[in-house]
Amino acid sequence: MSKKSKEKFGKIVYFDEQAAVDLLELEKEGMESVVIKKLNETAAQVEAGASVNKGIFNFARLKLSGNASHQKNNIIETQITSTLISSFMDIIKTNQKITKLENHQLIIPKDSSAYFRNLVPILHMIDDINKLNTLSAEDKDNFSGINLKGIEDTLDSLSGYYDLLCICENGKKKIVRFNIAGLRNNYNLNDLTKMNLTLFGVKVGESLDTNLEFEHQIDNMTTPHNTTKTGLDFDEEQTIQVTYEIIDVILAGV
Incomplete structure (x- = not known):
């Protein structure tokens, strides 16, 4: 820049x-x-x-x-x-x-914390999922097992920051985190994936993978894992830690 x-x-x-x-x-x-x-x-x-x-x-x-x-x-x-x-x-x-990110694609992975947080507005108007007979089987599966009451507060109390997958122009992947309280003009997390945003943030750490599923993230709290790859000559096994930058976004605009 x-x-x-x-x-x-x-x-x-x-x-x-x-x-x-x-x-x-x-x-x-x-x-x-x-x-x-x-x-x-x-x-x-x-x-x-x-x-x-x-x-x-x-x-x-x-x-x-x-x-x-x-x-x-x-x-x-x-x-x-x-x-x-x-x-x-x-x-x-x-x-x-300060890191600048542009010309990228933001993705909310299914079953991630951001994915569930973005469903909250819909969940607020549902009393009983079984009453919504017009929903497809796939939509019902999305809601299956979710405690409709208190999900918003529960997710926010865990961190308040929500991870999105960022695929850069060169194909490199990063994890970018947004504080739910920083969204302006009534935008939600899903809106961010539709915009040609320029992001400014600070690198706060690294991750060994880009699996942002909620269950996987909980597992990693107690059972971290390494990424191993075998050398091309197959003479010895090389342990390579592939890491992905974690960026806390401070400002985003178009």
């Missing part, structure tokens, strides 16, 4: 504000807090039409997406988000830890 040109988007569809704040605080050695504090105080005065208490500023009091699911409903939060996006766009040019 060229460090001289500034990235431009027509629309921001995902922004993990809490992750952006953490990165900006490290990048700017705490100065982002000062900027947001001043913005918070100024915007509050404009909104209230009066002087406000300029006491201790605490990021924990801010309702940032990526920290807790929250809909922006006032000028303070909206302007803070805009400021964070602008600040993050600025450091994209210089921060070597």
